[in-house]
Amino acid sequence: MMLFLETGNGLTLADTLRANGTKILVTQNANPEVNDWNEDGKKDLIVGEQFYGPPPDTGNIRVYLNVGTNSNPIFSKYFNIYSSGKPIYHYRANPRIYDLDQDGKKDLIVGQNDGRVYFYKNVGTNANPQFNGYELLRTIDNTIIDVYYGSRFHLADWKEDGDPDLIISGYYGYIIYYENATVEVEEGSSPLLDCTIWPNPIQDQLNLNIELNGSEDVSIGIYGVDGRLVSTPIRGRFAQGFHRFRIDVSNLTSGVYFIEVATEKRRVRDKILIVD
Helix, strand or coil, X not given: CEEEEECCCCEEEEEECEECCEECCCCEEEEEEEECCCCCXXXXXXXXXECCCCCCCCCCEEEECECCCCCCCCECXXXXXXXXXXXXXXXXXXXXXXXXXXXXXXXXXXXXXXXXEEEECECCCCCCCCECCCXXXXXXXXXXXXXXXXXXXXXXXXXXXXXXXXXXXXXCCCEEEECCCCCCCXXXXXXXXXXXXXXXXECCEEEEXXXXXXXXXXXXXXXXXXXXXXXXXXXXXXXXXXXXXXXXXXXXXXXXXXXXXXXXXXXXXXEEEECC
């Protein structure tokens, strides 16, 4: 791991990063991320790696804690990040730290050699992140995001609308942009569906009003930020007029979700926040 500093005239190699006085050297393809992992106010180093052997030998994600200062970082011996009691293993791991579900806790998102993106929700705290399995990131139509080989990505608010978007590349060299779509409405010539959701944020129950201009099949689904359908609380045929639904969400963990109301002719999707 090498450090290049911006001097005003370009980048200059400043040093080889060290941990416990020894040069930081992973097996192959070091992929670093800087983040205050343990919330002590100092930037730490998170590094993904590659290894051709089987797990759990390596291919893990390492954390080097900064025991120095921000202006003069000194890194301690690394430890691996665990999920469900085992070291997280991804071939050519590309880790990023980001509060993807916007529940106030940093999560771990990992690209790897198979071209997909893995979301590890933080079920611990910011000072002591804990993980219990992963979900694959998906589009709003539930398609797994897959760039075929070697996913390398960044999360950023590309449109400056307050939501994290995904910029990703892979084997073929293209840069692909996935917009975080908080609302999707199918085009129609007239307003066939009037929908109101409250409260938001939500604790145990949300209320949803819809008004139909005719008898239609209605489906209401709740999706995670990874695009996975987690619940379909309402599905059926409803008559023209006003309908109010009370939907229990007490079994869902806190975080950001998307609720979709779909009729035969129109679909509305909006973001909801579930809190403890």
